[in-house]
Amino acid sequence: MSDIFREVEEDVRRERIAKLWKAYGNYAIAAVVLLFAGIGAWQFWEHRQQQEYERASAAFVAAQRITNPQQAAGALADVAKDAPKGYAEAARLSQASAMFAAGQQKEAIDIFRQIAADDSGPVGATARLRAAWAQADSATRSDLASWLAPLDQPGNAWRANAREVLAYADYRAMDMKGAQAKYAALAADPEAPESLRARAKAMATFLQSGGAVTYGTVPADAPPAPPAAAPAAPAK
Numbered sequence: 001m002s003d004i005f006r007e008v009e010e011d012v013r014r015e016r017i018a019k020l021w022k023a024y025g026n027y028a029i030a031a032v033v034l035l036f037a038g039i040g041a042w043q044f045w046e047h048r049q050q051q052e053y054e055r056a057s058a059a060f061v062a063a064q065r066i067t068n069p070q071q072a073a074g075a076l077a078d079v080a081k082d083a084p085k086g087y088a089e090a091a092r093l094s095q096a097s098a099m100f101a102a103g104q105q106k107e108a109i110d111i112f113r114q115i116a117a118d119d120s121g122p123v124g125a126t127a128r129l130r131a132a133w134a135q136a137d138s139a140t141r142s143d144l145a146s147w148l149a150p151l152d153q154p155g156n157a158w159r160a161n162a163r164e165v166l167a168y169a170d171y172r173a174m175d176m177k178g179a180q181a182k183y184a185a186l187a188a189d190p191e192a193p194e195s196l197r198a199r200a201k202a203m204a205t206f207l208q209s210g211g212a213v214t215y216g217t218v219p220a221d222a223p224p225a226p227p228a229a230a231p232a233a234p235a236k
Contacts, residue, residue: 060083063075063094069098069099070098072094072095089123090123093123093127096112096115100134105134109134125151128150129148129151129165132148136168137172141169160189164196164199166182167179170182179203180207183207186200187201
């Protein structure tokens with residue numbers, strides 16, 4: 001008897017499946033087709049993206065190797081126009097640096113400022129620092145402090161770099177006491193990069209030794225020595 005009930009149950013199940021397939025089979029087929037089409041489109045998009053990144057990488061490296069800064073700036077500007085976002089941002093940053101080296105300081109600073117305003121990540125922070133150094137010999141200390149305020153915050157990874165610019169601003173303004181204190185603090189800051197601590201230590205030592213006042217003096221020439229006396233003639 002159990003075999004008869006099992007066969008009846010299987011017949012009922014097959015009948016239900018047949019009805020469901022008849023009602024929804026076309027939808028199921030369409031869903032499978034769309035699924036495979038979507039997978040194919042995704043793989044094609046990934047392939048195209050990889051090609052774009054490879055082209056941008058090659059163009060970026062080639063532009064970086066150009067030794068003439070004006071020509072390099074033009075090549076980097078071309079990369080920034082068409083490259084994917086990451087390479088475009090890096091190319092634009094390098095373009096501004098090349099323009100600054102080529103004597104286009106104002107235009108370069110404008111680009112640095114625009115990048116810093118548009119990006120709150122590492123690229124924007126780098127642009128903010130480069131703009132600060134580009135203006136370190138012309139801007140007031142208060143302007144530099146205001147510009148670097150977003151980086152000069154507790155816990156910010158770029159804080160030590162920002163404070164190095166401000167220490168230099170004190171030095172340029174002839175505030176030797178303030179500059180020495182800032183450089184000494186940076187030299188002892190365990191969170192600052194090692195190379196920055198080394199620079200800060202050298203500057204702190206330089207200022208402590210009075211180098212900011214005496215580095216430009218040249219010792220007077222020593223008076224010429226009197227001519228040596230001629231040896232006496234031997235006695236006869």
